[in-house]
Amino acid sequence: MVGSGGVVVMDEGSCMVDVAKYFLNFLQDESCGKCVPCRLGIDRMLEIVTDITEGRGTLQQLDLLEELAETVAETALCGLGKTAPNPVLSTLRYFRPEYEVHIKEKKCPAGVCKAIITYSIDPEKCNGCGVCVRGCVHGAIIGEKTQAHVINTELCQKCGICRSECKFDAIRVVCENEVLNAAICQR
Amino acid sequence: MLQYVNVNIDGAIVRAVKGTSVLDTAIEYGICIPHLCHVPYLSDISACRLCIVEHVNNGRSKITASCTLNVEEGMVIMTNTDKIRKMRRNLAELLVAQAPNSRAIQDIAVRCGVKQVRYPFRNDDCVLCGRCVRVCTEVWKAQAIGFVGRGKDRRAEYLFGVRPEFCKQCGSCIELCPMTITPCDGPMKPGEERLCGQCESQLIIADQTPGSCVWCKLGEGFACGRYA
Numbered sequence: 001m002v003g004s005g006g007v008v009v010m011d012e013g014s015c016m017v018d019v020a021k022y023f024l025n026f027l028q029d030e031s032c033g034k035c036v037p038c039r040l041g042i043d044r045m046l047e048i049v050t051d052i053t054e055g056r057g058t059l060q061q062l063d064l065l066e067e068l069a070e071t072v073a074e075t076a077l078c079g080l081g082k083t084a085p086n087p088v089l090s091t092l093r094y095f096r097p098e099y100e101v102h103i104k105e106k107k108c109p110a111g112v113c114k115a116i117i118t119y120s121i122d123p124e125k126c127n128g129c130g131v132c133v134r135g136c137v138h139g140a141i142i143g144e145k146t147q148a149h150v151i152n153t154e155l156c157q158k159c160g161i162c163r164s165e166c167k168f169d170a171i172r173v174v175c176e177n178e179v180l181n182a183a184i185c186q187r
Numbered sequence: 188m189l190q191y192v193n194v195n196i197d198g199a200i201v202r203a204v205k206g207t208s209v210l211d212t213a214i215e216y217g218i219c220i221p222h223l224c225h226v227p228y229l230s231d232i233s234a235c236r237l238c239i240v241e242h243v244n245n246g247r248s249k250i251t252a253s254c255t256l257n258v259e260e261g262m263v264i265m266t267n268t269d270k271i272r273k274m275r276r277n278l279a280e281l282l283v284a285q286a287p288n289s290r291a292i293q294d295i296a297v298r299c300g301v302k303q304v305r306y307p308f309r310n311d312d313c314v315l316c317g318r319c320v321r322v323c324t325e326v327w328k329a330q331a332i333g334f335v336g337r338g339k340d341r342r343a344e345y346l347f348g349v350r351p352e353f354c355k356q357c358g359s360c361i362e363l364c365p366m367t368i369t370p371c372d373g374p375m376k377p378g379e380e381r382l383c384g385q386c387e388s389q390l391i392i393a394d395q396t397p398g399s400c401v402w403c404k405l406g407e408g409f410a411c412g413r414y415a
């Protein structure tokens with residue numbers, strides 16, 4: 001699914017649910033639409049995975065996703081449809097706890113799924129250099145120079161520009177007031 | 188002269204005409220394989236995938252659609268294993284969630300054992316079975332309607348979106364469309380779709396003999412090959 005004979009290395013900064021969603025999006029574009037399992041099955045899988053990344057997922061949906069993925073893999077007409085559920089099946093097989101954290105605790109351990117994370121600034125690390133204020137395209141960061149800055153969560157679009165701009169590692173990803181310093185490796 | 192081959196379907200060794208499909212043979216011998224896009228006098232495209240069977244070959248089984256699988260000497264076909272029933276149920280569930288306003292599709296879902304629909308209903312009506320397109324192309328040679336678009340945007344439509352002159356308005360496309368039979372209670376409003384339970388009296392017969400064709404009334408709705 002990730003290219004011909006290619007290897008993609010991902011660290012703990014990649015959310016496996018988001019990876020599955022990305023591949024399903026791609027496969028939905030590639031599907032010709034002739035047979036039911038590929039056209040409707042991929043669409044429904046994408047619907048379920050999107051629900052999970054946006055914090056609306058349930059554990060029943062997770063079982064449904066697995067059942068649906070197995071059905072599509074067996075019954076699709078062509079090779080594309082038969083391999084289409086592989087990203088879902090293999091992420092479910094090796095990273096099932098990550099799906100469960102998304103569903104049960106509404107948290108994204110990698111800090112990728114935008115709907116269930118918020119950004120905040122560590123006042124101890126921030127020295128008020130103002131790089132993030134200039135970088136933020138939504139005007140969501142306020143603060144005096146040399147004072148610790150604050151993110152306005154209503155304006156913040158969670159684009160992550162401030163995080164990549166900050167040279168002092170002061171921007172944190174927060175899930176329900178709990179700081180995720182390092183991504184939790186579930187295995 | 189007709190040539191015959193011997194095929195093993197669900198343990199019964201039956202004699203089939205060479206060149207016919209497994210689905211046609213099974214229906215002829217009273218073995219029920221649910222199907223939607225198959226119409227006896229049209230070519231098969233295996234789009235609905237409801238007629239899946241297990242084809243056992245050298246101890247390995249492969250799941251394929253039976254309408255495009257031709258009979259061969261010594262073939263072993265399983266039409267009603269647990270695995271097949273489960274997959275068929277999942278596929279029927281996908282279909283009924285897409286087009287709950289069709290009695291034909293509701294009936295197929297009941298026949299395939301769908302008890303509840305776990306997806307949000309969409310009410311999209313067309314399930315792209317391709318019956319209208321094939322009857323227009325193959326029987327009337329008109330090619331007035333065809334498939335437009337790809338993937339999610341695929342739909343059956345007139346050429347360039349307007350009715351061409353060579354469409355004779357014969358109405359065959361409407362006759363074969365599974366959407367033209369509305370549920371017994373009438374069409375469902377958007378947001379109020381449900382799995383129609385009207386045909387559960389039929390389900391009792393279908394449950395007892397899942398593999399054999401009981402000439403169920405469910406088949407009439409979608410023009411089951413038996414009623415053609």
